[in-house]
Amino acid sequence: MREVGIVGIGHTKFGKSAVPFLDMCCEAALEAMDDAGAKTGRRNVINQVFVGTMGAGMVNRISGAASAVVDTLNLRPAMAETVENGPASGASAVKLGYAAITSGLCDCALVIGGEAMREVSGWEGTDFVATMLHPEGEYRYGLTLPSFAGMFTRLCMEKYGLTSRDLAIVSAKNHANACLNPNAHIQAKVKLDRITDERYIAATNPLVADPLRQYDMCPVSDGAAALLLVARDKQEELGFGNQKFIRIAGIASATDTHYVADREVPTDLLAVRLSAQAAYRMAGVGPEDIDVAELHDAFQILEIEESEEAGLFPRGTGHLAAREGRTALGGDMPINTSGGLKAKGHPLGATGVSQIVELVKQLRGEAGERQVSGAKTALAVNFGGFGNNVVSTVLQAE
Amino acid sequence: MEQMYAYRCTKCGKLHHPRYIVCQNPDCDGREFVKEPLEGKCKLLTWTRVYNLPEGYMVPWLNFGIVEFENGVRASGQIGFDEGIESGMELVSTVGIVKEKVIKYKETVVEPQYGFIFQKP
Numbered sequence: 001m002r003e004v005g006i007v008g009i010g011h012t013k014f015g016k017s018a019v020p021f022l023d024m025c026c027e028a029a030l031e032a033m034d035d036a037g038a039k040t041g042r043r044n045v046i047n048q049v050f051v052g053t054m055g056a057g058m059v060n061r062i063s064g065a066a067s068a069v070v071d072t073l074n075l076r077p078a079m080a081e082t083v084e085n086g087p088a089s090g091a092s093a094v095k096l097g098y099a100a101i102t103s104g105l106c107d108c109a110l111v112i113g114g115e116a117m118r119e120v121s122g123w124e125g126t127d128f129v130a131t132m133l134h135p136e137g138e139y140r141y142g143l144t145l146p147s148f149a150g151m152f153t154r155l156c157m158e159k160y161g162l163t164s165r166d167l168a169i170v171s172a173k174n175h176a177n178a179c180l181n182p183n184a185h186i187q188a189k190v191k192l193d194r195i196t197d198e199r200y201i202a203a204t205n206p207l208v209a210d211p212l213r214q215y216d217m218c219p220v221s222d223g224a225a226a227l228l229l230v231a232r233d234k235q236e237e238l239g240f241g242n243q244k245f246i247r248i249a250g251i252a253s254a255t256d257t258h259y260v261a262d263r264e265v266p267t268d269l270l271a272v273r274l275s276a277q278a279a280y281r282m283a284g285v286g287p288e289d290i291d292v293a294e295l296h297d298a299f300q301i302l303e304i305e306e307s308e309e310a311g312l313f314p315r316g317t318g319h320l321a322a323r324e325g326r327t328a329l330g331g332d333m334p335i336n337t338s339g340g341l342k343a344k345g346h347p348l349g350a351t352g353v354s355q356i357v358e359l360v361k362q363l364r365g366e367a368g369e370r371q372v373s374g375a376k377t378a379l380a381v382n383f384g385g386f387g388n389n390v391v392s393t394v395l396q397a398e
Numbered sequence: 399m400e401q402m403y404a405y406r407c408t409k410c411g412k413l414h415h416p417r418y419i420v421c422q423n424p425d426c427d428g429r430e431f432v433k434e435p436l437e438g439k440c441k442l443l444t445w446t447r448v449y450n451l452p453e454g455y456m457v458p459w460l461n462f463g464i465v466e467f468e469n470g471v472r473a474s475g476q477i478g479f480d481e482g483i484e485s486g487m488e489l490v491s492t493v494g495i496v497k498e499k500v501i502k503y504k505e506t507v508v509e510p511q512y513g514f515i516f517q518k519p
Binding site for chain 2: 121122123124126127130134136137138140141142143144146147150151152154155158206207208209210211212259260261262266
């Protein structure tokens, strides 16, 4: 099979965007193209563009985003497809870019993830995200993603003994990492005592979906990220010979029941486990080879449980690893060095691409103060729905 | 009075809720189901109280839970009381309006939606 690697990365500042959705996507795309040295117009070599977004059609009233981006960036007649797979839209777009190159459909693919969620009210945004739930059995009840995260957290607390403080530890760790990331939505250190002390917790960290509190979940963000993918056998010919080639060693996705109540073991995230195992197999590595990981912490409980399902820690011990500082910068298994969804932000369709941008920086040795020394192999987990569609990616440096 | 149902595969007998098009038994390919009332006693498996509700709810919070009925079928729904909610407690299912309004192409229209509201026995 053809080898596929990343030779360009781009990332907007996450948060409240001053520019519209398409402009954000183009800004990230141009940064990735400039990073790789890709040209527009007659000198363009990109022959496929994917845009991952969950809500451009529903929230921003923009459909066919990929076609619009190709035209705006003067990349015609590149093939263009918009990819919607809930909050896993970004990694799904990367997977399709990988597949398009390995199949021979194209040699060079631009993959963008973007979302402009803050154009609508919080109520509308919560409702829009909830549309990915089961329409008859969940959405109609007013159930939302935080609702399921709350119920899932309670089950995990009862089964594994993790506490609200453990969630706060993960939150504080990711906020600290985000302070080192200029593209992060929230760059503010969080003192553990301020969000856990019972005397003022109701004011500093109120309940949102009991037992989850405000600091146990991500903010609503705008943002975009982009990657330039190229076939190894065309890297030189297309003009990217001088670029570091970060290989997509494994990429896989898996699904689980749409109706969450139907899951055989309610505390399992089966699609995380299956997609990670498949990505490891494809890459010829195991969890013991992972030097740094970006895990989908839309809720802090997910970072803990995904770290276990991906095999980074034994089942039921992820919270203990967090307590011991093993997942912090300087620990033996750093997770979410970017700040994670918690503090870097979570523009849904952008997240899967953004996670890979961070890992490319780590594998290039360009992550600055948050660099994981000697990182060679990295894992990203992008989580869609409440775990009913998950994409895992393994990246390797040369 | 609205009624909630489980859906029994006519080929293998597996019960489902909500409805499916194809039987979820991995060893069955049934596509026909008969409806059976889904009601009565159930056990609360987990629950939450949510304060940031989606558009259309003019209440400060709602309680939600996942229950298991005596026939083994699990379902999610609203919990109709506030005090003394605990995982593992016995409940009884009722049916009521779980949403007053729905959004149709950016327009909110009154169209009551019925579903489970779990209560103390």
